[in-house]
């Protein structure tokens with residue numbers, strides 16, 4: 550590590566600049582090799598510890614010696630500070646009670662029942678793009694409506710309302726919690742939508758997540774103990790993860806495949822490669838660092854370094870997914886690699902409860918695109934695609950492509 554990265558000596562602040570194509574900061578490789586548990590400063594002056602190796606990241610995420618709640622209520626914002634209301638911000642036992650119905654709502658059997666509907670949504674959207682005269686932006690025309698419609702329907706909303714609901718969610722996120730006259734109206738509309746959904750499901754339960762959160766599934770899986778306030782907070786968070794998370798990560802995966810035409814050709818020719826390719830893409834472009842911060846509640850040793858009680862610790866999943874201790878050639882995207890068991894969906898009590906849904910959506914979203922339009926190609930140079938960090942640092946602003954003829 551160079552002197553200027555070291556806490557207290559100068560200019561190095563976290564986060565670090567991303568690598569080419571929106572990949573993880575090149576500096577992570579150096580941290581993994583030489584300084585796996587390091588103290589850094591954020592731009593606002595706060596001091597945190599970065600943890601990079603797979604085994605240490607899993608310890609921070611899973612060991613009760615690390616509190617998520619104490620990090621969520623730290624002063625400042627970003628990296629999961631200044632929150633403290635969502636499920637991802639809580640510790641046991643409050644967290645455990647809220648999480649059980651969410652896990653049930655996204656259970657593998659439910660996701661398997663949903664798969665035909667997910668495929669149909671992808672196919673309908675792709676069919677609607679046939680014959681487009683010029684370049685098509687796959688974010689606006691495909692990944693956004695795909696993610697938005699699916700999460701809205703799965704929660705229990707009429708899927709045709711997806712753009713209003715997700716638009717309101719995005720407006721509130723971009724407002725950063727500030728309450729202007731415009732945002733108050735948006736917040737009220739969204740609260741009304743969630744209240745309306747809960748009232749509709751109380752009157753007529755259905756095979757959806759809102760019904761599970763109400764405890765009206767059979768047998769009830771814990772939702773009956775929630776308040777309507779809990780349910781609304783959960784639904785709000787689920788729209789954020791289900792819409793923004795899937796829209797942006799799928800767009801990023803499509804970008805990676807289309808940036809090198811032979812990747813797209815191989816996946817179009819061999820659809821069996823798609824599930825493994827998605828596992829590798831999740832390793833190569835995992836989730837953001839947002840919301841991962843923890844606070845050590847006692848002294849803990851990680852990779853031989855003593856992290857003191859009270860320290861704020863950021864387990865960098867995106868670095869751990871490139872830990873050479875668990876993966877060969879970590880910085881190379883190899884779509885036919887035997888899947889590596891990385892922590893892309895977290896570990897421990899907060900491990901993503903919707904990972905089956907996310908994997909199915911990413912697999913279907915990529916697989917149906919290359920099967921339907923085997924010649925699909927970027928309409929701009931790969932270097933000109935802009936990678937975003939507006940909300941969560943894992944998207945592309947737009948992905949202009951030429952679809953070519955449908956298969």
Ligand code: HEM
Pocket residue numbers: 610636637638648651700786787788790791792794795798835836840841866892893894895896898899900901902903904906907
């Ligand atoms: C798109 C791919 C996705 C990735 C890579 C991903 C990743 C993650 C990760 C790493 C965590 C753990 C955070 C922590 O430990 O602090 C997490 C938690 C969570 N994810 Fe996902 N997620 C994805 C999609 C989704 C989807 C589609 C939903 C729901 C619609 C969802 C809902 C959640 C929830 C509710 C939590 C918090 C769980 C808890 O605190 O117990 N995620 N996700």
